[in-house]
Amino acid sequence: MIHSFQFQNQNVLLDVESGAIHTVDDAAFAIVQAIERGEDPYSAGIDANTVSEVLSDLEELKSSGAFGTETPTAPEILGGSAIKSMCLHVAHDCNLRCRYCFAATGDFHGERMLMPFEIGKRALDFLMERSGTRHHLEVDLFGGEPLMNWDVCEQLVAYGRELEQKYNKIIHFTITTNCVALDDEKIDFINREMHNVVISLDGRKEIHDALRPTVNGKGSFDIILNNAKKLVAGRGDKEYYIRGTFTRKNLDFLKDVKALTSYGFNQISIEPAVLPEESPYSLLPEHLARINEEYDALADYYLESRENSDTWFNFFHFMFDPDGGPCLRKRINGCGAGTEYVAVTPDGDIYPCHQFVGQQEYKLGSLDHPALRNDLQEAFLGCNVCTKDKCRNCWAKYYCSGGCMANAVLYGGSLETPHEISCKLMQKRIECAIGIYLAER
């Protein structure tokens, strides 16, 4: 399978099954597109000598395994029983009332509650016992807002460090926070202990305040920006992301990226909101053309900014390193929800991931009954880019890895039906990422 596209007037060919990338002149681009449409390349309106030359070039590429490559054989073992990653819901409560919150403003459609230390401790024990031979493990302190249960966060990290010694493993703790309840002591702890920090901040003050109000309905921008700046200033070389969300209310989200860079942040991720169609904030098919234009403009701004060390920044979805990227197994399997990755709620229920929390039919088990549902695990394991009809023939499959399965269930009705708009946005971002990679070489 070949995917052809243009980025900043450059003609690009991606050989999907091998990952090879080529740039081509206009004649070759037109000929490849004609071939892909099943047409005779000699009828593409290009002189016969040129067509012969291009076909000869393509044959040479084919023989080197860089064009028209066959689908590689999927690894026999796609998953397994080892759990390596856990989303720990230390707080099903939040001090914000975000308009687009997938977690029903923090309670996940249930009771507002905090995770007792004992539950968190048992969750970490469970992770250790189920992690098999995996050496590197991940625990994200998540909510709601995890800072609302700070003492337990500290206790769990301390306990995790004990477990690392006992089991000879490494736990990469991360935290996803809105920063509202940060203080200097918490900042020091986070910057010492957390492998990565994901900070929720949407960009422009007016956008952020409209979408991320406090419980009392006031804007949260000023306090969050101040705290986030302090946190990031102390991180040194450690990872962080400013993670914003865009909705139909800010399709001009490049302005939000620019705002975030103007505040001094250089690790940025802006994610599209995924919401029911009827939400006043949802992204709809009629918004796609406008969003694609915005991604193109963002790519231009990105390239320009990265020419100067003072304005350099990193955009999560434009990062692309083909040589250092993951193996085929990872590309096929994706996020590992329900198999390698689980979420644990404050009362000890276990779900395939944080996005499934509260959907009883997807409850995998609980810390009291940790024999996880085999049928569900099999369903998740069997749902990958090789098995899903829509993914199997998609050019972006080895970069997207099948999309969010929770969104597939919520908006497509089953694990096997990826969310259409998310697919389109992912494809656009991957084209931009490849184009940026080519431009920066």
Place this chain on the structure above:
Amino acid sequence: MKHIQTIQKPCIKTGKNTACGECQASCQSACKTSCTVANQKCAKEEK
């Protein structure tokens, strides 16, 4: 080749020394919603 320039050679890793499972779960990295692996690193390559 006159009309085509190869920028990236085949890079989808399928060899024996793959599938170790030590890399980061994609959803844990930053997004928590979209599970791209395009921007992920192989844990072995990172060492």
